[in-house]
Amino acid sequence: MPSQVSLSRLLPPDRIVVGLKATTCEGAVAQLLDRLAAAGLISDRGAVDELVAADVSAGELLNLGPRTLLAHYRTDAARELAVAIATSATPFAFAPAKADEAVVFVLIVAPRSAAKYHLKTLAALSRLLGTPEVVDALAKATSAEEVVELITQKDVVIRPELTVHDLMSREVHSVSPEALLSEALQLMVRHRRRGMPVLGDNGEVLGMITEQEVLQHFLPQVIGSATPREGDQPAIEDVEVRYVMQRSVMCLSEDQLISDVLGTMLTERVSQFPVVREGKLVGFLSRTDIIVKLLRHSIYK
Known part of the structure; x- marks a missing residue:
């Protein structure tokens, strides 16, 4: 992995779907995988589809941030770490009950040898999508080029090392000195x-x-x-x-x-x-x- 990579380099317009219409999680992942496969980043689409089917049945969809869903897979069917994003002006039809307002969907596919790069990319995406204002702007975008511009403006980098911000818990429980x-x-x-x-x-x-x-x-x-x-x-x-x-x-x-x-x-x-x-x-x-x-x-x- 290079010492520092801008997140925008991983998200050219051909890896962005604006106005995603999928009604199922599997369908949403399939549309984004189509983009990665067309870019030559997937060597064995069948192997990845099997992983997706297993994860969907197990309910493995994760929250990456406010109104943001994540699916990520590590498989040697990926030639290199690749990211694709889908957005929607209205909540996704396939969003689970705990995230029924989700309007941004992120897919990461990475080879097994890219474990550390994978985690650092997740951390960078979490920083990008960690505020409602950014998510709202992405949901309102009307073209892939507009999404790229928004991401480029934020200038989020994939850091060579993880920081406290990347792993800390943001849901903090505290007490006052007067509490019993x-x-x-x-x-x-x-x-x-x-x-x-x-x-x-x-x-x-x-x-x-x-x-x-x-x-x-x-x-x-x-x-x-x-x-x-x-x-x-x-x-x-x-x-x-x-x-x-x-x-x-x-x-x-x-x-x-x-x-x-x-x-x-x-x-x-x-x-x-x-x-x-x-x-x-x-x-x-x-x-x-x-x-x-x-x-x-x-x-x-």
Whole structure:
């Protein structure tokens, strides 16, 4: 892979379908595959069609961003990594219930040897399609050339290395310092998080509440008498987060390299980080996020 490639180079007009009319997911993928095959990028169309049929039956269509659907395949029937995009002014008829407003459909086909390039391309597409304004503009485009111009204007590049922005969770659950510890624990259990940030009134990170702080705070009760005596620490439902939270918190910026973050995780024994922009929380990155997202995109297959 070159050190840096503009996403627009992967999307010439002949790989863009404006006003997609397909009524099924399989039909939508077939139309985009036709474009890639015509460009000489598919060596065995039958093999790819088999993959598509298996994925459609398994419901493997993914959300890439707001109102955007993704189908991606790794197969040696692809001569090189290729991308095609379809748009529609109205929601696709084949969109699943959880994404019934989708108006942009992305197809990626890549050889197995291009695993890392595949993931980095997904990250670049996620950056491009991560805002409603871009998706709305693409849906309103009336020609493939207009779509290309919109993508070129955004100047999104496929970065040589993954960044925090590429893998962080944008759906962040947080608590206030005044929240009860029992409420924080319920959120952590419900969302399967080992910790969460504590935020001030302006969205600034004041601390972290994690399993470790909870255990350390209540360890005397756990190993001591089963019946608390007067003067003992209060019950968990009566404690505010501010009295238990970790106040010294290492935060990340969105442009930090994942390779650097992994090094910090190992040397500092930190497994989760708030991600901030101009002092305010915009995401969360944990060791689990990194592992899950890498596996989801099959980088190790």
